[in-house]
Amino acid sequence: MEFSAQNLACRRGDAVVLSEVTFAVSQGEALILRGPNGSGKTTLLRCLAGLTPAVSGSLSFSPDDVAYAAHADGLKAQLTVAETLRFWAQVFGTRRIEAALDAFDLRGLMERRTQTLSAGQKRRLSLARLILTGRTLWALDEPTVSLDTSAVAQFAAAVRTHLAGGGAAIIATHIDLGLRDAATLDIGQFRATQSVAHDPFLDEALS
Amino acid sequence: MIALLRRDLALAIRAGGGFGLGLAFFLILCILVPFGVGPDSGTLAKIAPGILWVGALLACLLSLDRIFQLDFEDGTLDLLATAPLPLEAVATTKALAHWITTGLPLTLAAAPLGQLLNLPAAAMPALVLGLALGTPALSVIGTFGAALTVGLKRGGLLISLLVLPLYMPTLLFGADAARRGAEGLETTTPLLLMTGISAASLALLPFATAAALRMNLR
Amino acid sequence: MSIWKYANPTQFMRTSAWLLPGLSVLAALCVATGLVWGFFFTPDDFRQGSTVKIIYLHVPSALMAINAWLMMLVASLIWLIRRHHVSALAAKAAAPVGLVMTVIALATGAIWGEPMWGTYWAWDPRLTSFLILFLFYLGYIALWQAIETQDTAADLTSVLCLVGSVFALLSRYAVNFWNQGLHQGTSVPVATGERSVADVFFVPLVFSMVGFGLLFVALVLLRTRTEIRSRRLHALLARERAADTRVAPNTPPSESPTS
Amino acid sequence: MIPDLGKYQDTVLSAYGISLLLLAAIIGLSIWRARAVKRQLDATEARTNKRQ
Numbered sequence: 001m002e003f004s005a006q007n008l009a010c011r012r013g014d015a016v017v018l019s020e021v022t023f024a025v026s027q028g029e030a031l032i033l034r035g036p037n038g039s040g041k042t043t044l045l046r047c048l049a050g051l052t053p054a055v056s057g058s059l060s061f062s063p064d065d066v067a068y069a070a071h072a073d074g075l076k077a078q079l080t081v082a083e084t085l086r087f088w089a090q091v092f093g094t095r096r097i098e099a100a101l102d103a104f105d106l107r108g109l110m111e112r113r114t115q116t117l118s119a120g121q122k123r124r125l126s127l128a129r130l131i132l133t134g135r136t137l138w139a140l141d142e143p144t145v146s147l148d149t150s151a152v153a154q155f156a157a158a159v160r161t162h163l164a165g166g167g168a169a170i171i172a173t174h175i176d177l178g179l180r181d182a183a184t185l186d187i188g189q190f191r192a193t194q195s196v197a198h199d200p201f202l203d204e205a206l207s
Numbered sequence: 208m209i210a211l212l213r214r215d216l217a218l219a220i221r222a223g224g225g226f227g228l229g230l231a232f233f234l235i236l237c238i239l240v241p242f243g244v245g246p247d248s249g250t251l252a253k254i255a256p257g258i259l260w261v262g263a264l265l266a267c268l269l270s271l272d273r274i275f276q277l278d279f280e281d282g283t284l285d286l287l288a289t290a291p292l293p294l295e296a297v298a299t300t301k302a303l304a305h306w307i308t309t310g311l312p313l314t315l316a317a318a319p320l321g322q323l324l325n326l327p328a329a330a331m332p333a334l335v336l337g338l339a340l341g342t343p344a345l346s347v348i349g350t351f352g353a354a355l356t357v358g359l360k361r362g363g364l365l366i367s368l369l370v371l372p373l374y375m376p377t378l379l380f381g382a383d384a385a386r387r388g389a390e391g392l393e394t395t396t397p398l399l400l401m402t403g404i405s406a407a408s409l410a411l412l413p414f415a416t417a418a419a420l421r422m423n424l425r
Numbered sequence: 426m427s428i429w430k431y432a433n434p435t436q437f438m439r440t441s442a443w444l445l446p447g448l449s450v451l452a453a454l455c456v457a458t459g460l461v462w463g464f465f466f467t468p469d470d471f472r473q474g475s476t477v478k479i480i481y482l483h484v485p486s487a488l489m490a491i492n493a494w495l496m497m498l499v500a501s502l503i504w505l506i507r508r509h510h511v512s513a514l515a516a517k518a519a520a521p522v523g524l525v526m527t528v529i530a531l532a533t534g535a536i537w538g539e540p541m542w543g544t545y546w547a548w549d550p551r552l553t554s555f556l557i558l559f560l561f562y563l564g565y566i567a568l569w570q571a572i573e574t575q576d577t578a579a580d581l582t583s584v585l586c587l588v589g590s591v592f593a594l595l596s597r598y599a600v601n602f603w604n605q606g607l608h609q610g611t612s613v614p615v616a617t618g619e620r621s622v623a624d625v626f627f628v629p630l631v632f633s634m635v636g637f638g639l640l641f642v643a644l645v646l647l648r649t650r651t652e653i654r655s656r657r658l659h660a661l662l663a664r665e666r667a668a669d670t671r672v673a674p675n676t677p678p679s680e681s682p683t684s
Numbered sequence: 685m686i687p688d689l690g691k692y693q694d695t696v697l698s699a700y701g702i703s704l705l706l707l708a709a710i711i712g713l714s715i716w717r718a719r720a721v722k723r724q725l726d727a728t729e730a731r732t733n734k735r736q
Contacts, residue, residue, distance in 0.1 A: 013574040015663060049289050052425045068289045072282025078221040079214070090210035091290050129286075200434050200510055201657040202664070351588065355581050359571050368567055369585065372560040376595040379603045397602065404595060415588050422580040464700065469690065476692045482703040525710040529703045536699040540692060640707075644714055651718045658725045661732055 002026045003065070003137050003168055008057035009192070010040065010047040016055055017043050019192040023185050025168045027136065030159060030179050033172040035187030041172035042071070044187065045139045048170065067133035069140045073126035077115035081106055081125055084114060088129045100128040103158045119146040127155060131162075138162060138169040144177070152177070208292065208300050215304035229266040229309035230316055236262040237323040248325040255324035256334050256385030263313045263338055264374055267345040270309050271370065272363040274301050274353040275420070284357070288424050294417035302343075302350040302413070310342030333388025337398060341381040344405035347412045348373045354419040376404050434653050437511045441646045448646065452639035459485075459633025467626055479537040481629060485637035486529035490558060493523030493641060497565070498590050501583035511649065513579035514656070516586065517569050518648030522641055524562040531555050550600040557596045561589045575656060 004024035009016055017040040025031045033041045046052045050063025075084060085097040085106075101107050104124040114122060123146050130138055138159070144152050156177045159169055163179075171177065220226075240258050244250055278284040287297055317338050318331050326334070352370035356362035380401035384394045463481035470477035500516035503509055534552045535545045546552075568585055572578035 014576055014660075015667075046285075049285075051285060051288055063289060064291065066289065068285065070282050070285050072280075072285070074282035074286045076214070076218055076281070076283065078218055083214075083217070087210050087214050088286075091287075091292055093291065201653065201660045355568065355585060356571070361571075365564075365567055365571050368560070369564040372557050372564060372589065372596070373592045375557050376592060376599040379596070379599040383603050400599070400602070412588070415584055419581055419584050422577055422584070425577060460700075474690050474692050475696050476699075478696050479699045482699060486703070522710060522714075525706050529706050532702045532706070533699045536695055536702070540695060640711075644710065647718055648714050651714070651721050654718075654721045654725045658721065658728055661725075661728050665728075665732060 001136070002060065003170075004060045005048075006058050006060075008044075008047065008059065009055040010043045010052065011055050012040065012043045012052075016192045018187070018190045019056075021057065021190045025137070025170060025183075027166045027168050028163050030163060030169040030171060030177075030182040032177070032179075032182050032184040033170065033187055034174075034184050039187045039191065041187050042141050044190075045070075045141050045170065045172060048137075048139050061137060065135055066137045066139050067130050067135040069126060069130060069138070069143060071141055071145065073122050074129075075114045075122055075126055078113060080111050080113050081117070082110040084125060085128060085132060089132045092133045092135075094132050094134050097132060100131040103131050103161070104128040104154055120148055120151050123147050124151055124154065127158065131158070136167050138167065138171070140169065140171045140173075142172055142174075144173055144175055208296050211287075211292065211297065211300045212304055215301065216307060219304065219308045226308055226312045228270055230312050232266045232269060233262050233313055233316055233320060236265075237320040240324060252325040252327050252389070255321055255326040256330050256389055257382050258324055259317050259321055259326070259334060260338070260341075260378060260382040260385060263310070263317070263342060264345060264378055266313055267305075267309055267342070267349050268367050268370065270305065271349040271353045271366050272356070274305055274350055275357040276353070276362065279357045279423075284420070285424065288420070294420050295413045298350055298354065298413040298416035298420070299347075299409075301353075302347045302409075302416075305350060306343050306346035310338075310346050314338040314342055327389045329391050330385050330389035333394040333398070334385040337381040337384045337394075337401065340398060340402045340405055341377045344377045344401075344408045345374060347405075347408045348377075351412050351416045351419065354416040354423070357420065357423050377401055380404070433509070434511055434657075438650060438653060441650055445643060445646050445650075448639060449643045452636055452643050455632050455636030455639055457636070459629050459631075459636050463626070463629035463633060467629060470626075473541075476537055476540060477626065479533050480626065481633045483530060483533040483537060484630060485634045486526045486533065487555065488634060489637050489641050490523055490527040490530050490555065492638070493519050493526060494558065494561070494586075494590065494593065496645075497523065497586050501586040504579055505583050505587075510579075510656070511653065513583065514652040515645060515649045516582070517579075518652050519641075519645045520562055520566050520569070522644045522648070524559065524566065526637075526641070527555055527559045527562060531559065548604055550604050553604070554593075554597045554600045557600070558593060561593055565589070575659075 002024055003026070004022075006022055007019070008021040009019040010021070011017060021044060023031060033044065035041055043052070045068065047054050048059065048063075049066045049068035051068070079087070082097070085100055089095065089097050089100075101110070104127060106121075106125060106128055109117065109121060109125075114125065117125065123143075127140075127143060130140075144155060147155060152175070156179060159171075159177065159179060162169065236258070240254075241251060244254065275284060278287065288294060314335060318326070318335055321331070321334070349366075349370055352366045352373070353362075355369060356365050359365060380397040384397035384401065387394045387397065460481055464478055467478065469475045497516040497519050500512040500519070503512035504516070531552060534549075534555070538547060538549065538552070539545050542549075565582055565585060568582050569578055572581060
């Protein structure tokens with residue numbers, strides 16, 4: 001099973017930001033998205049996750065295969081770690097949350113409310129949710145923000161086990177995760193040439 | 208769906224003041240009106256059903272912008288949108304959670320609090336039944352308004368303006384039924400019409416709410 | 426391609442350019458004839474006296490207030506189904522005009538009713554449903570202003586218009602239920618076609634109704650052209666800004682995620 | 685020239701007055717905004733054409 005995109009065009013708000021985006025990630029592989037801020041990494045990931053429909057182009061997979069993790073942790077301050085994981089497990093239909101707890105070593109924090117956790121712990125909790133989704137393609141937006149080196153290692157290990165288990169990952173990040181055969185993709189090359197090319201209001205005849 | 212409902216109710220109780228917000232507002236209203244209008248029980252009795260209905264409406268309006276805004280700000284809404292749960296189900300569950308924390312307590316409290324307004328006993332059944340059948344519509348319509356304005360900075364005020372005209376049919380029929388009840392007239396027709404509106408809203412509005420959510424997350 | 430070719434901005438601008446002047450003159454003529462004829466050359470009604478002359482403002486504006494919302498409903502549907510920018514902008518352009526028509530209908534209705542009802546506002550069901558329509562217009566316009574991204578604004582306002590139309594209809598009948606009503610019978614019931622207005626009053630009424638209709642269309646065309654130009658202006662400015670950022674040395678990738 | 689409106693003189697006149705005022709307002713506003721946006725657009729286009 002291969003996750004590929006053919007000349008995808010994605011928009012952010014009224015403007016088309018990326019055009020002719022083409023890539024392929026097969027199972028067991030990871031793809032690192034590189035590019036300066038504002039170049040459209042988040043826009044592309046939201047497009048893959050199905051949140052923003054593509055302006056044009058095609059995807060070989062459906063949003064239901066994608067587990068999306070954004071900048072924001074998506075955690076509720078008043079829920080405990082166990083309650084958060086149990087909630088997402090029920091939503092995604094997986095029964096046991098032990099795998100997620102162990103992957104990010106959260107057993108010790110189970111009864112702690114999210115508001116009492118440090119930024120790094122919160123990040124580990126939100127990444128632990130990915131394991132509960134049971135979805136093959138992980139689309140992650142700057143996952144290692146506010147993680148210390150040991151947590152980054154934990155995260156890289158979790159990604160490796162996911163890949164070994166036949167999963168795939170597309171990660172937008174600036175730091176080296178130490179994933180051996182991860183391909184990289186520079187988003188800058190897909191910047192839409194006229195950034196509002198598809199805007200009918202820019203028709204020359206119209207003035 | 209149940210997981211989301213349980214989570215929302217748990218959150219409402221732990222953080223959002225849960226059942227208290229709607230009730231507190233209702234209590235304040237039932238106390239203030241006699242102070243403002245005067246203790247003469249004749250006038251109070253006449254306006255009691257209407258005041259209770261307007262109170263229920265405003266209590267609902269108060270708590271609408273919290274339905275999606277909190278989940279939008281901390282990113283949960285994005286995750287819910289990519290979850291296997293269809294957004295229509297999320298919309299219905301959110302409306303149900305809002306009704307349980309606002310509409311239901313108001314319906315139960317209407318009769319006892321009505322005594323502060325000399326609510327005539329004859330109006331009691333029509334009022335409580337009307338509220339029971341009408342407040343779900345208020346929650347479903349309110350959730351639609353919340354979905355339209357999620358992500359906007361000053362969304363709270365805008366929601367009231369958008370949702371107010373949508374509340375009109377329910378308010379008109381509900382208050383009319385309560386007033387007819389007070390005068391001992393037949394109340395089945397307005398109640399039935401209002402129930403029809405509630406049923407239709409419950410069935411159709413979640414689709415519009417989900418569409419609005421998708422448009423806002425785009 | 427059928428009428429959809431009018432929906433792309435360039436074609437619309439060209440067509441509306443030569444249509445607008447003629448239409449405006451015609452509208453002005455019809456409105457002037459209707460009002461002047463109705464105001465100066467029609468006798469008083471034996472019951473209402475001269476207040477019957479207000480009919481030439483009240484009926485056309487009430488009619489246009491409702492038709493404006495219907496036009497916005499159709500334009501919203503076209504936007505949701507075919508994603509044509511012009512229809513979304515036409516709906517946005519029509520809303521303020523509809524709002525003004527509703528206010529005129531409310532004002533003239535209240536003033537006209539005053540001598541008979543004794544107060545300016547007697548919660549008459551038909552006037553009340555116009556008050557509710559007024560709230561719908563206000564909400565619609567406010568929603569357009571509140572959202573930055575124009576395409577999302579068009580989407581959301583279209584959904585609001587669809588849902589609003591259903592509830593406006595419901596309110597129309599709920600209001601009747603709620604208060605029997607003092608409004609006189611429909612002077613020109615569109616459905617049944619027979620009219621309760623004597624001939625001498627009727628012809629100027631037709632003129633002012635046609636006049637108000639043409640005025641509405643002319644105003645919407647004018648305002649839609651302005652909306653298209655405003656969208657073009659923002660697009661040009663956005664392109665200029667985008668060009669500037671590309672020319673300026675782009676900032677080194679900092680850890681703070683902003684893309 | 686004003687026809688004898690009888691005792692409803694001010695009722696009718698105020699109705700006409702308000703309505704014509706509102707109509708003038710919406711027409712005036714629309715025309716003014718049309719001109720303002722056109723001016724801005726022409727200025728921007730002149731500037732961007734000069735840059736190309």
